[in-house]
Amino acid sequence: MPPSTWAAAPPPRGSAAITSLRNLIPTADIRLLIMDHMDLSSVVSAAKDFAETQPKLHGLIANAGIVAEKGSGGVWSQYGMSKLANILHAKELDRLYGPGGVKKGESGGEIWTAAVHPGDVYTDLSRNAMFFGISGLVAARVLNAFGAFTPAEKGAYTSVFCAASAEMEGHMSVGYFVPLGKVAKPSRHARDGELGMKLWAWSVDESGGKGKNLL
Numbered sequence: 671m672p673p674s675t676w677a678a679a680p681p682p683r684g685s686a687a688i689t690s691l692r693n694l695i696p697t698a699d700i701r702l703l704i705m706d707h708m709d710l711s712s713v714v715s716a717a718k719d720f721a722e723t724q725p726k727l728h729g730l731i732a733n734a735g736i737v738a739e740k741g742s743g744g745v746w747s748q749y750g751m752s753k754l755a756n757i758l759h760a761k762e763l764d765r766l767y768g769p770g771g772v773k774k775g776e777s778g779g780e781i782w783t784a785a786v787h788p789g790d791v792y793t794d795l796s797r798n799a800m801f802f803g804i805s806g807l808v809a810a811r812v813l814n815a816f817g818a819f820t821p822a823e824k825g826a827y828t829s830v831f832c833a834a835s836a837e838m839e840g841h842m843s844v845g846y847f848v849p850l851g852k853v854a855k856p857s858r859h860a861r862d863g864e865l866g867m868k869l870w871a872w873s874v875d876e877s878g879g880k881g882k883n884l885l
């Protein structure tokens with residue numbers, strides 16, 4: 671079995687995840703790869719470390735997220751934009767490197783993408799819903815008490831399905847997945863390929879520019 675690697679930031683949560691997995695599977699080969707998305711140098715070192723030590727990347731769940739930073743626009747509006755960006759990135763990644771991708775094979779393989787909506791899951795995001803003020807926090811806890819949220823262990827199902835299930839196939843690439851592992855139709859904007867291309871170009875400029883001196 672190829673070694674598995676966990677990416678996490680900061681280390682305490684990653685180490686805790688590794689400990690609980692080792693309790694379940696004592697022989698599991700798991701490593702902590704530290705990647706803080708707010709610090710591009712840590713992302714570049716993690717990618718280099720991975721590429722130097724692993725022959726293949728079998729699956730990547732890009733799950734890190736926050737609701738919003740304080741700033742212009744409402745919290746929901748910023749959050750919605752960030753989720754739209756996630757779907758558009760998956761779409762453009764598929765256009766470039768997916769099964770019928772225009773750059774497929776350039777890096778020696780093809781990439782299947784999936785944009786996942788995990789459902790309403792009770793995680794730290796909802797547990798600490800302070801971004802909506804104290805009323806948001808109370809509302810989240812009351813809703814959870816009434817069973818409105820899925821527990822985190824079950825909420826992970828769709829992401830794990832897309833990354834690891836034998837039922838996930840190439841023709842399902844670029845799908846928008848909802849619980850439990852079902853394909854759904856995303857919003858009109860999320861289906862806008864041109865918007866995806868523009869966002870991709872902007873992202874390359876932004877992160878490429880800032881990351882150049884790190885490579």
Ligand SMILES: NC(=O)c1ccc[n+]([C@@H]2O[C@H](COP(=O)([O-])OP(=O)(O)OC[C@H]3O[C@@H](n4cnc5c(N)ncnc54)[C@H](OP(=O)(O)O)[C@@H]3O)[C@@H](O)[C@H]2O)c1
Binds near residue numbers: 678683708734735
């Ligand atoms: N919960 C839901 O109902 C729901 C619904 C739809 C979509 N989602 C999305 O699912 C994803 C996971 O959220 P969650 O609900 O599982 O919330 P969560 O428990 O708060 O998990 C978010 C994860 O992101 C990590 N993270 C935050 N900032 C980071 C950074 N700068 N670099 C690297 N990692 C960072 C956090 O790490 P630390 O805790 O170690 O800082 C944490 O492990 C998010 O993108 C969220 O928008 C969640």
